[in-house]
Amino acid sequence: MVAVETYQTVAEAAAGLGEGARYLGGGTIVMRQVNYGDQGFHRIVRAARPERGIGNDVQGLRIGAGTTMADILAHAELSFLHPVAGQIGGPAIRNMATVGGNLFAENPYGDMAAALLALDAQVIMAGGQTHPMERFLADRKHMRGLVEAVSLQRPQPGAFYYRKVSRVKPKGVAVITLAALIRGGEPRVVFGNMAAAPMRAHAAERALGGGVSEASIAAACAVCTEGLSPTDDALASAWYRAEVAPVHLRRMLESGGHS
Structure with missing residues (x-):
């Protein structure tokens, strides 16, 4: 039996993580593990109010980790990412799959992570720590905490x-x-x-x-x-x-x- 614990914010959910726990965002990774009987965890932690949406910060565009592929496709400001999000699964998957979850998706998934690495994005953790995408992906199996958002500069048209x-x-x-x-x-x-x-x-x-x-x-x-x-x-x-x-x-x- 897998217990589910709900916290209000991503920061609170990060504090609630521990041994034997997995974070549930859109569920496209964790629920597959549950359905296949993964014995590596016995607790699921989720946030009732994950950061979801597109805004601005000092780096440029800020995309919340809870933003789905469907959300990206709905934003004209992220048109350069539409070819990426639009080829991730079908409509049901795009409605659930999140930017934050895609950073942890193992081969043959993780298309958005590859795109964000090319775009020189920064990974913002709950608590404020920031990691360059290249370092984050290289060390993601050893990262502690939860991703809150990613930040990047909008590329010039055609770049x-x-x-x-x-x-x-x-x-x-x-x-x-x-x-x-x-x-x-x-x-x-x-x-x-x-x-x-x-x-x-x-x-x-x-x-x-x-x-x-x-x-x-x-x-x-x-x-x-x-x-x-x-x-x-x-x-x-x-x-x-x-x-x-x-x-x-x-x-x-x-x-x-x-x-």
């Missing part, structure tokens, strides 16, 4: 690129997720499902440092899998992922960015 490679259309899980932010001389290129968590492809970033051109795209594709470590699963082998990653990186960059 954000995204592509999801799936065997099932329109709502299949990703074989590979790709995202990039091309701004000035500091591009960010991210692959999902090419390591245990979404990772930046630093070699590809260096190749794109001068901007997107036919030559720089070719150079980036030639080195894009350096430092990544894809694995085998039911969707694809590590070999297949490494082979098709340059193909889809080229297609993403040649297709142009999102507004």
Whole structure:
């Protein structure tokens, strides 16, 4: 039997966490674990008033951890994230899946986490601590506390690129997720499902440092899998992922960015 404890705020729920507890946001991760008989926890903690919605802070846009994919699709100000949210599951999943939960989704999920890493987002914890997305994703299994929101700057029109490679259309899980932010001389290129968590492809970033051109795209594709470590699963082998990653990186960059 799994006990459920409800607190008013995320900060109070964070204080109520402990050994054998999981936080329930939208439920797309935790309830699957419950249904499959996961014995790793015996308590579920939830917040009656999680931060949900889009606002502004000193970094730019602030997206509450309780914001769902459907919420993102309803906000014109987040149009650059519509291609990401719109390809996460079907309507029922998008109505439940939250931004905060997606940061902890393991392969082959976590498409929004890959996009937010490319966008150089910051993770804001209940209590006020802030972590760069790259550090958070690398250490997420050891993070303590609860995510309250993420913060990011809105990209310039056409600067954000995204592509999801799936065997099932329109709502299949990703074989590979790709995202990039091309701004000035500091591009960010991210692959999902090419390591245990979404990772930046630093070699590809260096190749794109001068901007997107036919030559720089070719150079980036030639080195894009350096430092990544894809694995085998039911969707694809590590070999297949490494082979098709340059193909889809080229297609993403040649297709142009999102507004």
